[in-house]
Amino acid sequence: MTLVTDVRLRRVLDSRGNPTVEAEVTTESGGFGRAAAPSGASTGEYEAIERPAEEAIAKARELAVPRLEGQVYAGDQRGVDAALRAADGTENFSEIGANSAVAISMAAAKAASDVLGAPLYQHLGGAFRGDEYPTPLGNVVGGGEHAADATDIQEFLAAPVGAPSVTEAVFANAAVHGAVHDVLAERDLPAGKGDEGAWAPSVSDAEAFAIVAEAIDRAEDEVGFEIRMGLDVAASEMWDAESGVYEYSDTTRTSEEQVDYVAGLVDDHDLVYVEDPLEEDDFEGFADLTDRVGDRTLVCGDDLFVTNVERLQRGIDEGAGNSILVKPNQIGTLSDAFDAVELARDNGYDAVISHRSGETEDTTIAHLAVATAAPFIKTGAVGGERTAKLNELIRIEENA
Numbered sequence: 528m529t530l531v532t533d534v535r536l537r538r539v540l541d542s543r544g545n546p547t548v549e550a551e552v553t554t555e556s557g558g559f560g561r562a563a564a565p566s567g568a569s570t571g572e573y574e575a576i577e578r579p580a581e582e583a584i585a586k587a588r589e590l591a592v593p594r595l596e597g598q599v600y601a602g603d604q605r606g607v608d609a610a611l612r613a614a615d616g617t618e619n620f621s622e623i624g625a626n627s628a629v630a631i632s633m634a635a636a637k638a639a640s641d642v643l644g645a646p647l648y649q650h651l652g653g654a655f656r657g658d659e660y661p662t663p664l665g666n667v668v669g670g671g672e673h674a675a676d677a678t679d680i681q682e683f684l685a686a687p688v689g690a691p692s693v694t695e696a697v698f699a700n701a702a703v704h705g706a707v708h709d710v711l712a713e714r715d716l717p718a719g720k721g722d723e724g725a726w727a728p729s730v731s732d733a734e735a736f737a738i739v740a741e742a743i744d745r746a747e748d749e750v751g752f753e754i755r756m757g758l759d760v761a762a763s764e765m766w767d768a769e770s771g772v773y774e775y776s777d778t779t780r781t782s783e784e785q786v787d788y789v790a791g792l793v794d795d796h797d798l799v800y801v802e803d804p805l806e807e808d809d810f811e812g813f814a815d816l817t818d819r820v821g822d823r824t825l826v827c828g829d830d831l832f833v834t835n836v837e838r839l840q841r842g843i844d845e846g847a848g849n850s851i852l853v854k855p856n857q858i859g860t861l862s863d864a865f866d867a868v869e870l871a872r873d874n875g876y877d878a879v880i881s882h883r884s885g886e887t888e889d890t891t892i893a894h895l896a897v898a899t900a901a902p903f904i905k906t907g908a909v910g911g912e913r914t915a916k917l918n919e920l921i922r923i924e925e926n927a
């Protein structure tokens with residue numbers, strides 16, 4: 528029933544207005560799935576390769592489609608993903624592009640769930656999944672590679688850890704985002720928005736902490752449960768390999784100083800989550816920081832691990848971090864993303880499912896988070912391509 532009969536690929540727009548790959552998979556019995564690849568701006572050096580959309584599509588049509596149509600079953604996700612790997616023939620999808628690969632991989636999963644008549648999270652996670660929901664990490668203030676002339680730290684995240692349901696958590700993050708707007712207006716600070724919809728005022732990181740803390744206080748009064756703060760430092764983007772320091776607008780920090788600085792931030796701001804506090808090759812710095820604060824916060828590797836089981840295994844061996852960010856397009860297939868989640872779980876690491884800064888209305892990651900019972904999902908707070916996922920979580924919770 529789930530034999531793949533047709534794979535179509537096209538260029539569509541992502542949220543930055545760039546072309547990205549959309550895939551459609553149809554099965555013998557008429558099952559249909561459509562999915563689109565997201566795209567990063569602060570991409571890790573060790574990520575699978577995203578090719579320009581047109582090239583990725585041409586290569587996938589030439590190399591992958593003939594190995595899929597009439598050859599694999601959409602219900603056999605590992606079979607689909609193995610065919611994609613075989614068609615590509617490289618470690619990092621540099622032939623067909625990780626953008627073509629992930630779009631096809633996700634579209635096949637949706638086609639299979641369509642045939643089965645089960646929601647995608649259930650097809651991916653099994654019959655006993657669907658009653659644990661992730662806490663959404665909502666990006667409310669940001670800068671780095673996502674907005675010019677804003678904060679050095681890439682993302683200030685709201686984490687509504689006390690929310691009684693994912694629906695209330697989603698609305699809580701929107702309330703924090705709205706409260707940041709009010710606080711900025713009161714302080715006469717004009718601000719546009721960055722790529723993920725976070726406010727991007729031209730302020731120091733210290734001022735951003737104060738603004739977000741104030742906004743969280745107000746939102747907590749409104750919703751009546753605890754909201755904490757998290758960060759994506761995206762430290763690789765600040766790292767200057769030549770001089771061996773992190774470059775902030777007002778200072779520089781060595782690796783040791785960066786560990787001290789972030790450990791201080793965890794305590795001063797009671798952070799529940801810190802992503803990429805150190806650059807992507809600094810396993811040792813990650814291990815030091817995890818030693819110091821890993822008992823009270825998630826130290827999460829994004830550029831460090833790039834959803835890659837080999838890099839994650841090295842982190843596990845060295846005690847670097849206690850959490851992994853999972854982005855299917857960093858590695859190219861859903862099977863690889865699941866393997867990363869499994870390896871993490873088996874070793875006491877929390878998996879956090881994540882969007883990219885360039886997104887589409889695709890909702891696959893909302894299902895992936897429920898399918899894996901991930902404790903957190905990072906998918907913004909506002910903006911259509913972000914609310915697509917958040918609203919899907921609301922629907923999943925309601926069994927809609």
Ligand SMILES: O=C(O)[C@@H](CO)OP(=O)(O)O
Binds near residue numbers: 568571884
């Ligand atoms: O660094 C990150 O975690 C992501 C998403 O927030 O950004 P990008 O997609 O630009 O890599």
Ligand SMILES: [Mg+2]
Binds near residue numbers: 761
């Ligand atoms: Mg990141």
